[in-house]
Amino acid sequence: MPDFLSAPSLLRDFITLFVVIDPIGTLPVFYYATQxxxxxxxxxxxxxxxxxxxxxxxxxxxxxxxxxxxxxxxxGAFQVAGGIVLMLFALTMIFGSPKSSQEIAEAESDHMSGAVFPLAMPSIASPGAMLAIVVLTDNHSNSIAEQSVTGAMLLLVMLITLGLLLLAPHLKRVIGATGANVISRIMGIILATIAVDAMVGGLEMMGVLALDG
Known part of the structure; x- marks a missing residue:
């Protein structure tokens, strides 16, 4: 059996993609986008x-x-740019005020707008996820077969993400509106931390920063 089909290799790809896509962390964004x-x-x-x-x-x-x-x-530059976008969105989650009547009217006239931003991008297809995909499928070191396996792991994580989002309304009934609001603020702080980490990592990749850890 090829190395890339071994359990450790498959598990590595799955865990990497699961962490960067973060299906669980997408739930508060889903609540925010559908409120x-x-x-x-x-x-x-x-x-x-x-x-x-x-x-x-x-x-x-x-x-x-x-x-x-x-x-x-x-x-590195791509990662820094993505980190900035994530930070801006994280700030809206942390400090965001209730939607104005105009925003609510716009949401009601275009129900699907929240599906693309902020839910699909930058929450699910985050800059970190895009970067991870590029790294895991490096054309210079990975064969077509290896990249196909990574693609299969990506599809699995996306199916898990879809399952959690479909269950989101039921989960919200359990935690309530207040609980969802608290989770949204907490996840906003976590997302801001991820954004800072992405920017620092990008600067390190470009040689602008040289941190020892």
């Missing part, structure tokens, strides 16, 4: 968000490295 949307549409939003995120991540699996190298962009 002004009728519950009957939550399933459609979950399906569209996961579909969009899957297309984006598989696009990076196939073309991400080629695109970055063609444009002459460094992975």
């Amino acid at each position: 002004s949307v009728p519950e009957r549409l939550h399933t459609r939003i979950a399906l569209r968000a996961v579909l969009v995120a899957t297309v984006v991540l598989f696009g990076f699996l196939l073309l991400g490295q080629v695109l970055l190298e063609t444009l002459g962009l460094r992975l």
Whole structure:
């Protein structure tokens, strides 16, 4: 059996993708994105968000490295930019005030807008997830077969993410609106920490910072 089909290799890819995509951490973002949307549409939003995120991540699996190298962009710069975007969204989760009547009206007129932003991107298909996909499928060191296995692990994680989002309304009834609000603030702080870590890691990759750990 090839090494990349061994249990440790498969587990490594799965855990890496599960951590960077973070299906559980996506739940507060889902609650935030659907707070002004009728519950009957939550399933459609979950399906569209996961579909969009899957297309984006598989696009990076196939073309991400080629695109970055063609444009002459460094992975570190991409990671820093992604960290900034994540930080901006994290701040809205932490300090965000209730939606204004205008925002609620816009949400009611376009129920699916939250499926793309912030749910599909940057929550599910986060910059960290995109970067992880590029690293795990490095064209210079991984064969087509190895990249296919990584793609299968990615698909598995996305199915888990979809399952959790479909269960989200039931989970919210258990924890209540107050609990969901508290979780959203806590996850916003965690997301801000992840954003800072992404920016620091990107700066290290570019040689701007040299930290010992």
